[in-house]
Amino acid sequence: MRDRFSRLSILGASLVLAFAVSARSVQADICGSPSSIDDGWTTASPDSVGIDGAQLCGIAARLAQRATSVHSVVVARHGKLVFEQYIPGYDEPWGQPDGQQVFSATTKHDLRSASKSVVSLLVGIAIDRKLIAGVDEPVLKFFPDHQALKQAGWDAITLRHLLTMSSGMQWDEARAWTDPKNDEPHLTFEADPIGYVLARPIAAPPDTLWTYNGGGTELLGNILERVSGKPLETFAREALFQSLGITDVEWKAYKNGKIAAASGLRLRPRDAAKIGQLVLDRGQWNGQQIVSADWIAQSTTPRFQAIGFFGSTQFYGYQWWMGRSLAGNREIKWVAAFGWGGQRIFIVPELDLVMMTTAAQYGQPKEGLAAIDILSNIVIPSVRDAH
Template sequence: MSSLPRSTPDDQGLSTAAIDAFVAAMDASAQEFQTVMLLRHGHVVLEAEWTPYRLTDRHLLYSVSKSFTSTAIGLAVDAGLLSIDDKAVSFFGPEDLPETVSDNLAAMTVRHLLTMSTGHDEDTVQRMTRDDRMVRTFLGLEVEHEPGAPFVYNSGATYLLSAILQRVSGETLLDYLQSRLFEPLGITEATWGSSQEGITFGGWGLSLSTESMAKFGQLVLQRGLWEGRQLVPAEWFEAATTKQVSNDREVNPDWHQGYGFQFWRGRNNTYRADGAFGQFILAIPDHDAVLIITSASTDMQATLNLVWDHLLPALEGKEVPAVPRPSRLELLPPSGPAPQGGDGRIYPFEQNPATLRSVRWDADGTALFTFDDAVEFVHTPNGWHDAGAQVVTAAHGDGDVFVGTIRWVDTPHAAEFRCRISDGQLTVDGELNVSFSPLKFTITSRA
């Protein structure tokens, strides 16, 4: 089966009006939603996209990736390649291990990696990514507490799971899942970034379409059973989505309901894979439902609150206020007068948070932006412009300022660049919609 079966909400025991009201609430929210899909009894009963985003495009999932890594470990355990009680250091040789292996590092197991209870004080990933040898860096970090200590979210631990999987299987994590998970599910578009040492990131970097996310969510809800075939042991998903460790120190209510094997527990007896800026695979087993959201959210708890306030009542069969679904869902391009003409010069920049290499603002009011990856985008006025490479752009003028907007539609990310020329230099005031770095920045071209 290449695609999931479609149905109407009413045929699956839901009110179409209530589902429309949920979409209307999403559209009216302060959060920026990009795509949504709802499965009920294994059928797609809601699929919506906010232009210029499309359900069929692959989307960068950030930490949703972790739940796929967990699944690969479950498959490897079932194949007899490892046990979750194996010591983490047992998979690595002297070239990766520190000269002295501390007692805490020696005690760390695959289980501790899966449950984010490695004994580290903080996430290790920022320190790891400063070095090309990420495995060696992780193993060389101080483990401040005995493993099994309180939950500390740790993307570096998931990277080490990927490295272990590669050691025991002889395949990268992505390749390992291709024949065992992605192909049986009919997922053909998966991409997954890897490190300079050739290891799939594991904790981040996976890109899938909205429907492929939904297939995985339905597989987990069905405890690994797909079209009569047990792709993943039911026992693995049962354990992975059950509370394995306490995470009471987390602040938001849907983030301190317990943590499994790279899955979060949530309120209302739910579990989920989630990723930065609002990427969700949310399973609602009490109502045989799976909800998929891709978004650019600055408040992921607010997104889940919206689900509990507007979708959960519909799943429970409660009457909800009738709010018509918008006839068109769209993230509108910024609008304004056509930009003034520029001087046609190329203005180069030093290294900067936006990875902007240069800007050329031409006399016809268009501008060419070049980034560190050598991708070039031409900004033209009048709505969204398809710039290729999964990018859309828009432009308008604000007096003597050229305002260019870029949306990387295979990610949550967008940016606005306000450009002005003065005294032979071009200054850019930039603002990002979501980022791990500051959202606003100012850069000036080299003299």
Template sequence: MKNLITTLLLLLIVAQVFSQRGTTNDSPAKLTDGISIAALKDEKMDGNKINMLAEEIGKNTYPNIHSLLISRHNKLLYEHYWPGEDQHWGNSMGMVPHERDSLHDIRSISKSIVSACVGIAIQQGKIKSVDQKVFSFFPAYAAQDTGMKSALTIKHLLTMSSGLVWNEDVPYDNPENSEIRMISSPDPVGYVLSQPMEAPAGQVWKYNGGTTQLLAAIIERTTGMPVDQFAREYLFKPLGITTFEWVKYPGTTMPAAASGLRLRSRDLLKFGLLYNNNGIWQGKQIVPAQWVKASFQPHVKHPGGAYGYQFWIWEDKVDNKPITTVNCVGNGDQRIIFDKEHDLVVVITAGNYNKWSIKKNSAAIMRDYIVPAAEK
């Protein structure tokens, strides 16, 4: 009898969790975190369309979405969280009841955070410029400073145009994946620097999390602080971000710069609003304005758009009209999406890790509902 009661209680809890996927919030919470809020209608957003979107997310039309935050004109207009299957840096967490204070894997959005830290370090004079040669920071690896590698600069790392041989085109559970090999290496930095060149630096874009790890290593070598501590002091504290986790490589104290950061969705929005306002937060310049501008510029072309300083620039169409968005992107469909034309900053977190063929993804959410809801 006791086991039967326990089973019934568990079934009720599960049913309640799934039933919550259909609920919506009319307006976000007004907190003391520096985020301004407003109603959808006050900023000319079609609330009916957003409610329809929430219903579709609740029905799993857009699968396993965990949070959706919509801001326009620098005001948070919509904020909602859904329960769903999740992971912690590749380890299953099962069903998670995501909430406002929940930390979430942001995976490769970590790269955009690292980029911001590079910009701050340049502003501080710790790094001279993006044109500094990579091997000038790594004298212990001077034996690798030969041939085409000698031309490598920080800018090549930022724009993923290093020319290094690298393979992240295979799944991350495949041992041939270069990032997995880097993570498994006793010397991740040395692993990246030892890769051969397949193209001259600056000519060909190729996705490479190893270059982000080199950027983090440069920050540590020039500031004396690992990237997680540097980010805490000079980026997160000024933004009022007090809770985060940066996963370390197994058996080390080295933060996984390319993919290991966990943040709350509202704190992702703060980062988005910071860049939407040219690096200013509450009247204070946190990231240099010129760095924000350079980060959003298309430095290297790739299929579907271009790449900035660890930011993606994508071309799309909404109602047969072209639209350009800048994106921070993480595995699993984590996104910060900047739509300058409509002055939108959108945060989406999800649990679709290593599922690359989902058509109803974050980009579809923008295309199908959010951009059409933004009235001119």
């Protein structure tokens, strides 16, 4: 996505070499065997859950061959972690060029716009707890202190319109970060970024136009703070992360000090994969219902064609993406969280499978394609049974 703060400089030949070295080292480490770090995951071998482990071992070579800037690949099936791989390379943690990084099972990574999908889960939890009546609540109800900014048409916008990015507000974050017409940078430096979003004019009636919009997610994050009476990260820890056994969390703030609901979450890849497993298991983790199954179903129902993003087969729900992969002669549907730079959480219900990737493909023309390549051409074909 376009939740960026700087452009990645051209990667040098040293990164390609790092991939190649990593590929050789992985071969010597029982390729992709998950570490036991007492983080709540049950680990198992790929073959024990119907996956061809030898085929998964091809991931390292494929990444090295293509110099994809991928930092991690994590795979879980039947609720068990069966594969993880970490690759050193250049990164820009929270938009700050930081050079070469060495990643591991205990290294946090930017999720960028995959944060939006976590916000969606938190909205569902708030509704489950009766902190919010439902998705048809009007947005302005939660901002009595910003009534003076109200533009014509805002009275008709509900939480559902923010969740589906169909509010119709005038918003453009597809431009260069330095372009003054790019709305997203205003979230970082405006003294009142919420006021900036609420002051945007309405360009189309709600429910008629899908436009990628991080500003709407910022409103959702602020609403969660208002109804819970807690900072967003505190509410997220108590309502979601604690139940998932996720303790190493960081939710970054913009330069103006406001929490970056749409893009600031940093998690370990294994913990991000738990988010995928939660959705796969209809809101449950280890038998505990954390968010209602109904919310998961609503969130992952296709509601809009995501025109202009990642091809014509992408759909959008409540801050979640939906698409499909062609593996051999099979069309496999998936749900996903997408983050700029190649951050991906894929949920494949038909195969009871989750795959998570992190990367540093910021600003690259084929950003995110490495993840879908690995999913469609290695991970899905490695599944040897249909259940």
